[in-house]
Amino acid sequence: xxxxxxxxxxxxxxxxxxxxxxxxxxxxxxxxxxxxxxxxxxxxxxxxxxxxxxxxxxxxxxxxxxxxxxxxxxxxxxxxxxxxxxxxxxxxxxxxxxxxxxxxxxxxxxxxxxxxxxxxxxxxxxxxxxxxxxxxxxxx
Numbered sequence: 001x002x003x004x005x006x007x008x009x010x011x012x013x014x015x016x017x018x019x020x021x022x023x024x025x026x027x028x029x030x031x032x033x034x035x036x037x038x039x040x041x042x043x044x045x046x047x048x049x050x051x052x053x054x055x056x057x058x059x060x061x062x063x064x065x066x067x068x069x070x071x072x073x074x075x076x077x078x079x080x081x082x083x084x085x086x087x088x089x090x091x092x093x094x095x096x097x098x099x100x101x102x103x104x105x106x107x108x109x110x111x112x113x114x115x116x117x118x119x120x121x122x123x124x125x126x127x128x129x130x131x132x133x134x135x136x137x138x139x140x
Contacts, residue, residue, distance in 0.1 A: 031084050038076030039131065046070060050124040063116040070123055074107040077130065084134065092133060099130045 046066050049055060058066060081100060085093045103126040111119035 034080055034083055035134075038073060038080040040073075042069065043073045043127075046073075047124050047128050050120055051128060057117055058120075060116055063120050067116070067120050067123065070120075070127060071107045073127065074103050077127075078104060081130075081134070096130065096133045099126065099133055102126045103130055 046069055049058065050066060078100070081096060085096050103123070106119070106123040106126050109119060109123075
């Protein structure tokens with residue numbers, strides 16, 4: 001263990017801000033950084049593939065691959081969302097808390113043969129709704 005006496009410790013030099021606007025920007029940046037583990041460009045690409053305006057129905061093998069990636073994203077969201085939603089954020093924490101179990105239940109669901117695409121659409125919609133409710137905190 002090392003001890004540093006007051007005389008040898010140096011003061012921090014430079015300027016820093018303590019205003020609310022700077023604090024809010026830093027807090028938003030930290031929340032976005034935390035969200036970047038779960039909310040990736042690949043997640044948005046998968047959502048676009050399933051729900052996009054020009055989306056074509058994926059093949060069953062592609063449905064399975066996308067569903068697996070959405071399951072991984074849901075597991076990450078379960079870890080990240082509680083840390084992103086605070087009593088002081090602009091996000092409606094109750095709405096997010098109500099939507100999270102829906103995504104988790106769909107993540108655990110194993111559709112029967114022929115029902116994969118319908119399940120994938122419901123699952124993708126649940127995740128997209130969750131991201132929409134999270135607002136700026138979910139921006140990648």
